[in-house]
Amino acid sequence: MPPNKKYTKDEIVNIAYKIVESEGFENLNARRIAKELNASVQPIFHNFTSMEELKNTVYEKIYETYQNYMERVTEKPAYKQSGLSYIQFAKDHPVLFKILFMKETNNSPESFIINDSEGEDIIRRGQQLTGLSYEEQKKFHVKVFIFTHGIACLLATKTVKLEENEIEELLTNTVLELLKGYKEERL
Amino acid sequence: MPPNKKYTKDEIVNIAYKIVESEGFENLNARRIAKELNASVQPIFHNFTSMEELKNTVYEKIYETYQNYMERVTEKPAYKQSGLSYIQFAKDHPVLFKILFMKETNNSPESFIINDSEGEDIIRRGQQLTGLSYEEQKKFHVKVFIFTHGIACLLATKTVKLEENEIEELLTNTVLELLKGYKEERL
DNA sequence: CTCGTTATATAACATATGTTATCATATATT
């Protein structure tokens, strides 16, 4: 009995996502979305109870984008690829990276959480490459993550500019040096 | 002939600075300052042409706070102390650190700039400790800074919690391992 | 003491933004 929908929930979220991706949540508001949708604000409040709810939906979509990066499978070792993916996400989507990992309101970088089962798995797989004990590998993993996060943050704020091959070289060299240096020191 | 001032420029800036320090620029507005000043908004607009100008003044004060940290002299080697100060600033003033170094609108971390004369000086002094060539030391310095920045960002977002002694141990160990690993690799 | 200058309070205006009331209308069901 009602007229057909001219604007769907998905369309609205997609437009909101694009705005946030380029300008952050600060510039997201009902009238701005309506304008880019060529509509009034009504479709927004028909599909969402509030802007708050819409923002939460956009946030989830941002997290999905991040997860897609982290699930990437390549010919590179998984351990290395996960760091590269984290950095690549920061480089490709600086605003989204800042939203997810450079504000305290949000969850911590899950690659850093080593207390869950997935974290344990990462440590164990790392051990096979380094030959370190579980505790040693855990510490090593933290250091590698801090370095990775450092690069990602610098790219997200556009403080530095690095090409993909430079990133891989920098990360690989550093990890190897850290490992070698640690083993050397143990003697 | 005019009545005495009840509210000075400095008082206003100090209150604004405190608000920003704890809640960021997002929560800084004229009425909020006026309230904490127990005044109307008039003293603000008498002393500043606009909120924009006041914000710029607060920004300068933030930068001064940062500089005070970086100028600290201790019994530790200057090279090491500068990294520790950078991190300590992030730990003590997370919101201010984010304003200065985790947004792209602002200047890049100057500790990272190695093209000015002060940067060159840092490299040279580092060389005396490591024995590396100028170009090698430059690369080493970048790696150390990335790691330092990584720790600082994680502390500023409260993703990790570290005590001063843990920070120093982590940074020192990592730098030594990086150096040893690099030298080892050169062979 | 009187007066002119200016600091301050009050209140208003302008704009931005979330939200909603009201009304018109398209369309599936009857």
Next chain:
DNA sequence: AATATATGATAACATATGTTATATAACGAG
């Protein structure tokens, strides 16, 4: 074809915030 109802446009309301117009009053110069 008539109707009930969800969809959407328009416009309004509420609030937040920057900014300013106006009035008041304090205080030093005369």
